Amino acid sequence: MSGTRAFRAAATGARLVTGAIVAGACVVAVVFGVTASWPSVEHKPASAEVTPLPGDTVLVCNGDFRAIGRDPANPFQMVTAGSPALSAAGSSGTADSTPLVADDLAEGGSAQRLVGEVEGREAPLLAATESISLAAEDLSGLAAAPCRPASQDSWIVGGSVQTGAEDLIVLTNPGVVPSTVTLVAHGSVRASRTVIVPAESQSAVPLTSLAAGSDLPMVHVTATGSPVRAVLQSSLTRTLDPAGVDLQDAVSAPQQHAVLPGVRLFETQGDSGDSTVVRLMSPDADAQAVVTVNALGSAAIAGTFDVPLTAGTPTELSLSALSPGEYTVRVDSDTPVLSAVRQQEGGGPRDDFAWVMPAPEIDDEVLAAVPLGPAPRLVLVNTADADVTVQVEPVTGGDPIDVDVAAGSSSSIEVRPRTVYSVKGSGPIHASVTMTDTGALAVWPLWPAAGTQQSITVYP
Incomplete structure (x- = not known):
């Protein structure tokens, strides 16, 4: 019996050793398997650009x-x-025009609604601008504004509900x-x-019906x-004399870095010491804005305001401390803000004003x-670090003009009224058109063409 017991003990020990070895091998295999690269099966969905x-x-x-x-009997009648x-002109010829009724x-x-039809897979370039000069007992001055696409969200930055507006x-x-x-x-x-x-219609709302009593409405x-x-259609009367009209385009959204070309400061007269002011607002959060002013044609800073x-x-910020002349205003902020500049020719009757957007x-x-x-000019601003050359050419034919705009500077050229130009730069630019004469001011920005359609990925 003792030999049998010894045999059994040896067999049992062998089994235990063998089990321990197998268990250890399994542990090593699991660890190695976790860290090792395993073959995978990947199914890519069908897609098309x-x-x-x-x-x-x-x-x-x-x-x-x-x-x-x-009409004194109906003072709210328009x-x-x-x-x-x-x-107006377009790259594909004359645009179709449809009247929109002002009931x-x-x-x-x-x-007018102007439509440039797609040719092939490209939307045509199309530009149009309206202007009107008024010399009536209650309205006097020049107003101009480009024709623009409709939008579902926009801001009116200027405007006034003060007496006479x-x-x-x-x-x-x-x-x-x-x-x-x-x-x-x-x-x-x-x-x-x-x-x-x-x-297919148009209607107007008096600003006073919405913002009566507000100092600086937006x-x-x-x-x-x-x-x-x-x-925004604006007109101003001082006592009984008309003192300007304007058409101000809406802006699509607040910006952190805004460029306003075509600002002009006039000699102050009488009580018009604040004839040029910058209006600002941060819609969503407190902000710190920096307003930088550069003279036209110069990269030097004429003034900086926190x-x-x-x-x-x-x-509003007054720019009356600056000398009369032509300027570019830049607004930089740590959060998006709305901005515009109001310029007034003078403080007397038959003067004019204009909002610069x-x-x-x-x-x-x-x-x-x-x-x-009167006297239209194209103002070009280059905020980049490299010089830019801008080619300006009448679309109906004529010699192109190359305008060199130094880095961080601006330039302007004379253009002809009732003419449409192609404007193309070797780098990014900002541009506005200005018109200036005694009793006539108008300024409006150039807008990019409708964006090219980007490719999208379709998954069946």
Whole structure:
């Protein structure tokens, strides 16, 4: 029996040793398997790169300039003060024009919708600008504005509800369905209003009906159902004398780095010491803005101003400390802000004023339509670190002009009224068109062409 026990003990020990070895091998195999690369099976979904067809280029013009208060028995009635002169051209020929009815004008009126049809897979370049010169007992001055696409979200930065100001927010719906438009006024008085703009029509809302009592009103415009074109029509009367008119385009959104070309400071007269001011507002958060002013044609800084901003509260900065002349204003902020510059020719009757809006960056060919008006000039600004050469050429034929714009500087050239130009730079630029004469001021920025359609990935 003792031999049998010894045999069994030896067998049991062998089994234990063998089990330990096998278990250890399993542990090593698991560790190695976890860290080692294993073959994988990958299934890639079928996909295709597709470039959507671009839509037609559609521009909306402002149409007739409105007069309000001409009938003492009906002071809120709006009538046509005059129809503008239109200059337009496109890369694919003459655009189709459709009238948009202004039902709220007592004697009737209309604006124009311009459509450049797609050719092949490319949307055509199209540019149009309106201008009007007024010399009536209640309205005097020059107003000009480009025709622009409609938008579902935009901001009116300028405007006034002070005594003598008659400002109207003109809303144009070029679509085939009605648009519900919400207007929200920001400033010392905050208010909102909703209006319905019927399909293919235009209507206007007095700024005083929305922002009465507000010192520096700004208005956020949002549209549902159909996008609208929003423009601020402004007029000013001092005592009983007209003192200017203007058409101010809306901006699409606040910016952290805004460039405003074509600002002019005039000799101050009488009580017009603040004839040129920068209006600013940060809609969403407190901000610190820096306003930098450069003389036209120079990279040297003529003035720098630090402006603290409280969220939702507009403020203004006077540029009266600077010498009279032509300037570019830049606004840089740590958060997106709204900005515009108001320039006033003088403080007397039959003077004029104009709002200067930020000019977006242009890095491709655009068309610039110059309407009827005095002494038009194209102002070009280069904020980059390298020099830029800009070619300016009439689309109907003529010798091109090459304009060299030094890094961080600006330049301007004379252009002809009632002419459309092709403008193309060797690098990004900002540009505005200005018109200046006694009792006549107008400034408006050039906008990039409609963006090219980008490819998208489609998964069946």
